[in-house]
Amino acid sequence: MTNCAVLELRQYTLHPGARDTLIDIFEREFIEAQEEAGMQIIGQFRDLHDPNRFVWLRGFADMRARREALASFYGGPVWRAHCDAANATMIDSDDVLLLRPLTESTAFALNAAQRPPHSASDNTTSRLTVVTIYPLSAPSDEAFSTFFDREIEPLLAEHGAPPLATFVTEYATNDFPALPVREGEHVLVRFTTFADVLEHGRHMETLAQSSRWNDAAATLSRHLSGEPTVLELAPTSRSLLR
Numbered sequence: 001m002t003n004c005a006v007l008e009l010r011q012y013t014l015h016p017g018a019r020d021t022l023i024d025i026f027e028r029e030f031i032e033a034q035e036e037a038g039m040q041i042i043g044q045f046r047d048l049h050d051p052n053r054f055v056w057l058r059g060f061a062d063m064r065a066r067r068e069a070l071a072s073f074y075g076g077p078v079w080r081a082h083c084d085a086a087n088a089t090m091i092d093s094d095d096v097l098l099l100r101p102l103t104e105s106t107a108f109a110l111n112a113a114q115r116p117p118h119s120a121s122d123n124t125t126s127r128l129t130v131v132t133i134y135p136l137s138a139p140s141d142e143a144f145s146t147f148f149d150r151e152i153e154p155l156l157a158e159h160g161a162p163p164l165a166t167f168v169t170e171y172a173t174n175d176f177p178a179l180p181v182r183e184g185e186h187v188l189v190r191f192t193t194f195a196d197v198l199e200h201g202r203h204m205e206t207l208a209q210s211s212r213w214n215d216a217a218a219t220l221s222r223h224l225s226g227e228p229t230v231l232e233l234a235p236t237s238r239s240l241l242r
Helices: 019-036 063-074 077-087 142-158 197-208 211-221
Strands: 006-014 040-047 053-060 090-101 128-135 165-169 187-194 229-235
Touching: 006 019, 006 063, 019 040, 019 053, 019 063, 019 077, 053 063, 063 077, 090 187, 128 197, 142 165, 142 187, 142 211, 187 197, 197 211
Parallel strands: none
Antiparallel strands: 006 053, 006 090, 040 053, 040 229, 090 165, 128 187, 128 229, 165 187
């Protein structure tokens, strides 16, 4: 089972037409190699609204485990053999949020043994993954965590979007500076799934018509520094989260 006290949400901007090339390299060469180094590869996705955007998630038991796992993988033979081909697909790979679970119960609960095999096809039935990034005006404290967990989460679930996981910014120093992360930001990131884009749209319409949600959302907005960013993501053939 996943044990992700630290999570990276990684969004890559790629050269036009290069996304499938990177996905092929990643799923053939990098998943097992990273997990052998001590990481948990949670999911890989195509951004449905940007053909040049690749999004993926990886987790670690803690910050020390992260440093050791990254050093092992990026100093190892698999990355050395394929880094040139992978890097050639990328324009930017520094859009990375370093996160921790909102509460003890909001981390991912996934079984790595259920990852699709190398022979899996993109035609395999999978759900739409939706990631909502809420920009916070201040670091999440106990009061905000309790408010979101007790007031916002139940309403979203009641209207068809039960959470898969919810994370907030991890403020520990990035002790693997060769891989930058976004700093000076406060975010809450919520993960859920829908059958497809249409179901997600119906969920948003239902929320907009709910007076209870509108009241809660007004309270939530007082904790935000801007509008949330919503990513609609299609899992790749070997994504564990699907």
